[in-house]
Amino acid sequence: MDSNEFGEFIKAIRDKILSRPAMAEKTGLHVNTIKGYEQDGRLPDVDYLAQLAIETGYSFADLLNKRLLAGKLGKVAEDQHLMVMEKRECYKFSVSTVSTTFKLPLLGSDSYLLVDNRLLPADIELKQLALHKEDDPLQYVVVNCSDKNIQDGLTFVVDYGIGPVTRAIQFGIAGAVILVSDSKKIPPLTVQEAQRDQINVVGKVICRITYS
Incomplete structure (x- = not known):
């Protein structure tokens, strides 16, 4: 055009x-x-x-x-993959005034972390959720491990040979998938359609939680 x-x-x-x-x-x-x-x-x-x-x-x-x-x-x-993404997805979160903690498993370990129920989506079964630790030692993402269908514009935890990482998804030309990090120090990775089966999708990121 x-x-x-x-x-x-x-x-x-x-x-x-x-x-x-x-x-x-x-x-x-x-x-x-x-x-x-x-x-x-x-x-x-x-x-x-x-x-x-x-x-x-x-x-x-x-x-x-x-x-x-x-x-x-x-x-x-x-x-340079400078296209803007505008795809959004909404989840209902608990508005209960009663604070209850749940144990969510930490991906890649046998550990659990306690999470306030008011921070978790109300329309997804808790047994489908897990936590993934970000580069920031106090920040985690909540992952819906039952949703592995990658979609353009959304963020997933994926493993393409270096362990689980959080990446935004962009669909490129000819069936390619572009994995984009929040960090500007990490360049986007383009995975061609023939290699898409090398991407292990752990689950969709629902939200981020920062502990202090």
């Missing part, structure tokens, strides 16, 4: 919801500026894309990714 195609794309999204003058009023931009975005190959800034997402309900992350790929750094952004 080049800049002209991106312009046609955002025009089609806007046209379904509101007119160009109405969008100009919402954004404080001149109608000719928006026309330039949509017809003249001029790429919009982030603020305009944010307003477009708000007005139309379209995914801001997808707009931002397409805008990035249509620009001069599109190839670099794709090669």
Whole structure:
């Protein structure tokens, strides 16, 4: 997708919801500026894309990714896995005023840690949950060990030969999976489709808990 195609794309999204003058009023931009975005190959800034997402309900992350790929750094952004993820998943947590502790197993050991029930999801069986220790000695992630179906944009504990680690999942081209660490010191790892069976998925990360 080049800049002209991106312009046609955002025009089609806007046209379904509101007119160009109405969008100009919402954004404080001149109608000719928006026309330039949509017809003249001029790429919009982030603020305009944010307003477009708000007005139309379209995914801001997808707009931002397409805008990035249509620009001069599109190839670099794709090669460096700079795409933005916006996939979210919600769980219900206990709102009980009664604090009860549960023993959750610590992955890779015979140890358990006590966790307040109010920190744990209320809609997942506790026997499916475990803790995984992060690099920070006081931080752990809660893992749903029954959910091993990796999904784009979500975070899992996986083992690809170096022991269990926490990684965000991105789906690449041709069936590749990109494993992304929270640490900028650890580069993303791309696993091609033919090697995907080498990824042992321990479970989906539900939340993080920090002990003090």
